[in-house]
Amino acid sequence: MTRLIVVLGDQLSHDGAALRGADKTSDVVMMAEVRAEATYAAHHKQKLALVFAAMRRFGDELTQAGWQLCYTKLTDPENAGSLPGEIARRADEVGADEASVIAPGEWRLREAFDASPIPIQQLPDDRFFCSEGRFSDWAKGRKELRMEWFYREMRRETGLLMEGDKPAGGQWNFDKDNRKPAQPDLFRTPAPTFRKDALVQEVLEMVEAEFPDNFGTLEGFNWPVSRAQALRALDHFITHNLRDFGPYQDAMLSDDPLLYHALLSGALNIGLLSAQEVCAAAEEAWKAGDVPIQSAEGFIRQILGWREYVRGIYFFEGPDYTARNGLDHQRDLPWAYWSGETDMACLKATVTQTRDLAYSHHIQRLMVAGNFALLAGVDPAQVQDWFLAVYIDAFEWVEAPNTAGMSQYSDGGVVASKPYISSGAYIDKMSDYCAGCVYDVRAKSGQGACPFNSLYWHFLDRHRDRFEGNPRMALIYRNWDKQDAQTRQDKLDSAADILAKLDAGERV
Ligand code: FAD
Ligand code: DLZ
Ligand code: SF4
Structure with missing residues (x-):
């Protein structure tokens, strides 16, 4: 009996559970580049290129190793467009009545495979230390x-x-x-x-043409x-x-x-x-x-x-994790996250670098892009969409807890014991961005003051009920309460001005 062994674009391990349990003489391996996977997030062009190039290279290695392989390219005319669709088509083609795959790293696909008319066995992904x-x-x-x-x-x-x-x-x-x-x-x-090489060149050209x-x-x-x-x-x-x-x-x-x-x-x-x-x-x-x-x-x-x-x-x-909005943040993600059009040197550097490399390191993600979105009260679903799209390594199992949990506190504190927020002082200490910034990192409020400085206190003030009882934040609230009323009001007013600009789609 022929079984279909499905290898997904992020399962390119020769010793993965699905291949380990397969028989070269009777089973057929299938891999498929499909639109549904290329479009469930607005993936960075380099991420698309990485996944497709690595899939093609891995497919070649499987063939060299003696596997029977059905490989569907994105632009093949008979491509069914989705993984369940391709599994059904290939099963029909090779006469398989069951399929086997490493359980995907996303609830969305696990649910789609569970609903497949062809039974798909989802095997535990044992490429991790912890099951x-x-x-x-x-x-x-x-x-x-x-x-x-x-x-x-x-x-x-x-x-x-x-x-x-x-x-x-x-x-x-x-x-x-x-x-x-x-x-x-x-x-x-x-x-x-x-x-x-030629394979990578071909993929780069395809990605540019198709996306x-x-x-x-x-x-x-x-x-x-x-x-x-x-x-x-x-x-x-x-x-x-x-x-x-x-x-x-x-x-x-x-x-x-x-x-x-x-x-x-x-x-x-x-x-x-x-x-x-x-x-x-x-x-x-x-x-x-x-x-x-x-x-x-x-x-x-x-x-x-x-x-x-x-x-x-x-x-x-569970599957509802990504939908949580523990701080009830509703603001739209500023356009600057896509365009890089901002006067904030740190955010500009992070976005332009992300555009060019599909990469920024952890602290840029957490303390610049994430911190600003959190302080500005951006809808965490939109923040997650951005993080899932723009990074070379973004797959939901790792992106969501980092973004929703660690960075946006939208899971209400499952991942982080307190929100990862900071004023401009932290960014100034850890970077050279502020020296070249239009904003003054030492100014706490008023025109020209670093936006992180006032937004930081605005965040703490508006979420006081939730956070003042947190022992790790008590000192911060004591500091806020010690500031005189006018100083506090100036900061809140400055933050309100910045938020109003963001709401009006103006450059910040
Ligand atoms: P290094 O900084 O050199 O770290 C070494 C390795 O450790 C990484 O390759 C990675 O595999 C692992 N690692 C480090 N931190 C984390 C972490 N917090 N969670 C999981 N693995 C970690 N990482 C992803 O792999 N995919 C994502 O989609 C992703 N989204 C993120 C979103 C936000 C908001 C934040 C704050 C972090 C996110 N991270 C994500 C974690 C981390 O930023 C990246 O793993 C890291 O920047 C990758 O670069 P590197 O390989 O040079 O890692
Ligand atoms: C990310 C991705 C992309 C862009 N394209 C494909 C594809 O065409 N075929 C495929 O098998 N996998 C792709 N992937 C990886 C899947 O989206 C990934 O397996 C799920 O998100 C689960 O982690
Ligand atoms: Fe970023 Fe503020 Fe420093 Fe400008 S001054 S680079 S906005 S932290």
């Missing part, structure tokens, strides 16, 4: 969920950075050593470059599209950047958008690299004495901790 069931066992019955406790359990379970039952270096977390601003450094090793109006440019496309290239990217990071990753992971520089970051999230999320091998490589570098513990720990925590944790939250919280 959905394991996370749920950990989370059930807890009053509050916190990443740090989950992370320690994962460290113990995997033995990563453990010395017996103690954390390596005597601490679980070295974050306090990891908050340095960076200086421009001409000797920082440039990112590796990946050759745009001319999507956000982003393709000129700077430089992402690994095969496992071999992804391994090179990993090796480059471990050799050149991991050492300084820890101390500078929160720093932002106008002329150096990449700093010491790994640039591995795209490759990880589409399956070209495994979380296990990436963490093992970082641990190995520490054991060899090549990198300090705070860098190895800081990096491994992002993957073994945050990445696993947010995935656990996404599936634990």
